[in-house]
Amino acid sequence: MSAPLVPAAAAFASALRRDLLQAARRPGEWLQPLAFFVIVTVLFPLSLDPELARLRHLAPAALWVALLLATLLALDFLYREDARDGTLEQFALSGQPFAVMIFAKTATHWLLTGLPLALVGPLAAISLGAPPQNALAVLWPLLLGSVSMSLIGSICAGLTLGTRRGGALLSLLVLPLAMPALVFGARATQLAIAGESAAGALYLLGAITVLALTLAPLAAAAAVRISLE
Amino acid sequence: MSWAWFHRFGSPPYFYRVAGKLAPWFGWSALVLVLVSLYGGLVRAPVDYYQSDAFRIIYVHVPASWLALMTYTTMAVSAAIGLVWRIKVAHAVAVACAPAGVSFTVVSLVTGMIWGQPTWGTWWAWDPRIVSQLFLLFFFLGYIGLRSAIDDPDRADRASAVLAIVGVVNVPIVRFSVDWWNSLHQAPTVMRMDKPAMPWEMLWPLLLMALAYTLYFFWIMLVRARAEVLRRDRGGQWVREALARDAAGGSA
Amino acid sequence: MGEFFAMSGYWPFVWPAYALAMAGLAFEAWRARRLLGRARQEARRKLAIQEQS
Numbered sequence: 001m002s003a004p005l006v007p008a009a010a011a012f013a014s015a016l017r018r019d020l021l022q023a024a025r026r027p028g029e030w031l032q033p034l035a036f037f038v039i040v041t042v043l044f045p046l047s048l049d050p051e052l053a054r055l056r057h058l059a060p061a062a063l064w065v066a067l068l069l070a071t072l073l074a075l076d077f078l079y080r081e082d083a084r085d086g087t088l089e090q091f092a093l094s095g096q097p098f099a100v101m102i103f104a105k106t107a108t109h110w111l112l113t114g115l116p117l118a119l120v121g122p123l124a125a126i127s128l129g130a131p132p133q134n135a136l137a138v139l140w141p142l143l144l145g146s147v148s149m150s151l152i153g154s155i156c157a158g159l160t161l162g163t164r165r166g167g168a169l170l171s172l173l174v175l176p177l178a179m180p181a182l183v184f185g186a187r188a189t190q191l192a193i194a195g196e197s198a199a200g201a202l203y204l205l206g207a208i209t210v211l212a213l214t215l216a217p218l219a220a221a222a223a224v225r226i227s228l229e
Numbered sequence: 230m231s232w233a234w235f236h237r238f239g240s241p242p243y244f245y246r247v248a249g250k251l252a253p254w255f256g257w258s259a260l261v262l263v264l265v266s267l268y269g270g271l272v273r274a275p276v277d278y279y280q281s282d283a284f285r286i287i288y289v290h291v292p293a294s295w296l297a298l299m300t301y302t303t304m305a306v307s308a309a310i311g312l313v314w315r316i317k318v319a320h321a322v323a324v325a326c327a328p329a330g331v332s333f334t335v336v337s338l339v340t341g342m343i344w345g346q347p348t349w350g351t352w353w354a355w356d357p358r359i360v361s362q363l364f365l366l367f368f369f370l371g372y373i374g375l376r377s378a379i380d381d382p383d384r385a386d387r388a389s390a391v392l393a394i395v396g397v398v399n400v401p402i403v404r405f406s407v408d409w410w411n412s413l414h415q416a417p418t419v420m421r422m423d424k425p426a427m428p429w430e431m432l433w434p435l436l437l438m439a440l441a442y443t444l445y446f447f448w449i450m451l452v453r454a455r456a457e458v459l460r461r462d463r464g465g466q467w468v469r470e471a472l473a474r475d476a477a478g479g480s481a
Numbered sequence: 482m483g484e485f486f487a488m489s490g491y492w493p494f495v496w497p498a499y500a501l502a503m504a505g506l507a508f509e510a511w512r513a514r515r516l517l518g519r520a521r522q523e524a525r526r527k528l529a530i531q532e533q534s
Contacts, residue, residue: 155395159388163378172371173392176364177399180406187413204409208402219395226387256510263506267499272485282488285495289502332509336502343498347491445506452513456520468524475521 011096015104023112029077030112033070037117040066041124052129059128060189063138064182066124067117067146072171074113075153078105079161079224088228099221106154106220114146130193137192141205145185148209151216152177158223181208239316241458242467248451249475255448262441269434277431283347290340292439294358296446297333297365298400300326303450304372305397308390318458320386323393325453327373329446334366357407364403368396382461 023030044062045055082088082105091101121142122135130138156173160166188201237243270288277284304326311319341359342352353359372389379385427435462468488495 155391159375159392160378163375165378169371169374169378172367172374176367176371176403177395179364180399180402183406183410187410204406211398211402215395215398219391223388223391226384226391229384263503271499276489281491283491283494285488286498289499293502328512329509332505336505339505340498340502343494343501347494442506445510449509449513452517456513456517459517459520459524469528472521472525472528 008096008100011094012100012104015091015101016107019105019108020111023108030074030116033074033113034116034120036073037066037070037120038124040069041128045128054129056129056193059125059130059193060186062128063121063124063142063189064145064186067121067142068149068175068178068182070117071113071146071149071153072174074109075157075170075174076167078109078154078157083161083228088224092225092228097221098225099217102154102158102221102224103217106150106217109154110147110150114150115143118142118146125189125193131195134193134195137195137198138189140202141185141188141192141198144202144205144209145181148181148205148212149174149178151209151212151220152181154220155216155223158220158227161224161227181205181212184208239314239318241318241462242465242471244318244321245455245458245467245471246474248455249471252448252451252455255444255451259441259444259448262437262444266434266438266441269437274431274434275428280348283344286340286344288434288438290337290344291435292442293333293337293340294362295439296442297330297337297362299443300330300333300446301365301368301396301400304330305393308393312387312390312394317386317461318454320390321454321457321461322450323390324376324386324457325450327369327376328453329449330369331366331373333442333446334362334369337362338366355411357404357411360407361400361404364407365400368400372396 041062044058048055048058079088082091092098094101118139122130122138125135125138126132153170153174156170156177159173160170163169184201184205188198188205191198191201238247266288270285274285274288276282304323307319307326308323310316311323338359341362345354346352372392375392376385376389379388459468459471486492486496
């Protein structure tokens with residue numbers, strides 16, 4: 001076996017592969033948030049006026065609230081299992097940068113929840129009254145937004161790791177941090193559904209995502225390390 | 230430049246003693262200044278042309294909003310100092326800030342709502358300043374919630390410090406996003422509060438009240454930080470001496 | 482004097498706002514003092530237990 005060029009990258013890849021394999025054996029974990037996302041977007045029309053023209057105004061709100069809540073749901077088991085069976089401690093002892101290993105976990109979280117949700121997003125948008133020719137454009141804000149939410153969530157899940165009442169606290173920590181992404185993302189979605197250019201809002205959302213990509217893995221690693229002690 | 234003072238402040242007995250000496254000064258001067266600025270705001274300041282006497286609410290409202298932000302900054306800076314240099318006293322100061330932050334944001338939101346009704350004609354507007362305060366309140370509550378969920382005080386210190394530092398990055402982004410969002414949905418009924426050049430008779434009670442709130446904040450923060458330091462370091466010889474000194478010299 | 486308390490008809494807003502703000506500050510001060518009092522009590526009890534043993 002040839003020595004990998006960048007050991008950290010190899011460690012990242014193997015951690016990612018391991019997590020994905022595990023998820024493939026337990027489809028419930030990643031199907032659950034997806035089902036939750038669909039249920040929330042279905043509940044909106046049922047609890048409102050099913051007239052499509054009026055629903056269209058609420059579609060961005062429904063999509064983003066559903067995305068945020070589904071991400072939160074999946075965050076609860078982001079580290080829990082690995083903290084219990086000692087995998088995280090092995091990560092810390094592996095000699096690889098801890099932030100890289102934690103980032104691999106965050107990437108899995110996004111691949112298993114953020115990505116499927118974003119892909120379902122256009123369909124959900126159509127069901128909420130978006131014109132089909134505009135629905136595909138909804139994909140971009142949802143993709144970017146779900147990345148930043150997974151990253152923000154990885155910090156907060158690390159902080160609440162090993163605390164008693166995780167769930168409610170986790171949402172209290174995530175919501176103020178996720179709020180800017182939600183504001184820009186919902187606006188971009190709104191413009192996309194209306195068939196207008198969403199570039200301005202998407203740039204801002206992209207800026208937040210890049211900021212989260214650079215800072216969140218470090219903060220998440222610090223948070224998990226503190227929780228492990 | 231000697232860093233001795235910095236290290237001395239990091240020692241709990243020294244902090245407990247000095248904070249105990251300083252706290253009454255802050256407390257009493259805050260009380261005096263609050264009374265003077267109440268007099269200035271309620272009696273001396275002339276009636277506002279646009280808002281009539283309803284404008285007097287800003288004397289208790291605006292300083293609370295300012296102090297909420299300052300409380301947050303103090304909390305984050307001391308949490309960062311505690312995290313980097315592993316100073317327990319700095320963590321105690323950070324912990325002491327959070328409840329004061331909650332009261333400042335709540336006072337700011339409640340008095341803001343009372344001010345909004347006669348001025349804007351509504352109790353609640355999705356104004357950027359209001360929304361920022363609301364998210365600041367959520368943030369303080371999250372900080373307190375996180376601390377109370379972790380049993381080990383050392384771990385709670387460091388986890389909440391990470392949260393406070395993450396929040397420092399977040400607060401300006403929240404403010405920017407709310408401003409940006411508001412510029413899209415400008416409600417026509419909402420009037421801007423800041424008018425150019427407030428006359429001096431109107432301005433001085435506001436500035437004085439802000440100073441009074443600041444002194445009050447330092448007083449509350451020192452009292453709470455002393456309690457925190459005492460709780461963590463109980464049983465030491467210095468605790469015995471400090472308690473004896475407290476009993477002899479009254480309490481603060 | 483009545484004119485002062487009437488606040489040009491804005492008394493239902495001005496006075497509750499001042500009262501709530503001052504009550505909020507006073508409540509917070511009371512809570513902080515109580516916390517310190519309890520911490521002292523706790524420390525005293527700990528010292529007493531140490532001395533006995």
